[in-house]
Amino acid sequence: MPATPPPSLTSSTTYLLAKVGKRARGLLAERLAAQGLRPWHLATLAALADFGPHAQRDLAERLAIHTSDMAKLLDELAGRDLLTRDRDPGDRRRVLVGITPAGREALTALTGAAESVQDTVLDPLTAEERTVLHGLLLRLHGGR
Amino acid sequence: MPATPPPSLTSSTTYLLAKVGKRARGLLAERLAAQGLRPWHLATLAALADFGPHAQRDLAERLAIHTSDMAKLLDELAGRDLLTRDRDPGDRRRVLVGITPAGREALTALTGAAESVQDTVLDPLTAEERTVLHGLLLRLHGGR
């Protein structure tokens, strides 16, 4: 017996968003774990590749993560030589974080994993439907 | 400065799903906390209202939650007289869980909170767009 979820929940868009989103993140985490990394590592490398070097604090703000957690993430990524951390000569409180060539390679692999997860999650939808969904989610994400 | 998130992430539907879903669940949890309850309490009461009494194990399976966590949830709900727990006379291993009148009242209040959160989250979308989004998410949720 497939155990139907309660209709009064599946009729709520909020519920579906939370459920589907959680599944997506779970699948991504599972795939990235194969490379010993987590979704936040992907996000961090992506931010550095998209925008260039950041002060650690700005990186944390861009990803909406706490500075204390960012410190740990960067420790892990620096330990694999995926990024560099250098004191800002102009303001020695700041640490400038940049991506290394190895980091870019890793990012490519991680992005590939994310795309494969996306194919899995969005499998029930046609290409046009995926575009529509993406547009709607972008509006929800932006309209904060 | 509003700290733009990395485009290579926002171009991923998976990322947006996870982000928007997490925000939705977070807002819901915040609103329900005002009544001393959490999203799982709402889900549990909704399942009982939709389908009638359940054996504890069936309830856990329907909501895709672990039986050990279900035991704790039911403790909390029973402590507020929102549900009843009785041994199944036909199979004394099973505990039959049912919703009380007070539970139905609480469910009404919790559902109201959930609808208000939904209005907040879906605010940027028109009514037609909300319908489209709901339909797409239903397909993603069902197509497992």
Added chain:
DNA sequence: CTGATTTCAGCTATACTGACATTT
């Protein structure tokens, strides 16, 4: 005895808090 149901104690990961040293 085997298997199902429930309960409990504990483990892990994530998100967050607060205190601190360093530098401006």
Added chain:
DNA sequence: CAAATGTCAGTACAGCTGAAATCA
């Protein structure tokens, strides 16, 4: 001195695991 940056230790919670108690 006050404010900003980064580091570290510790807290809270959700999700999960495993073992024991009860019963079919």
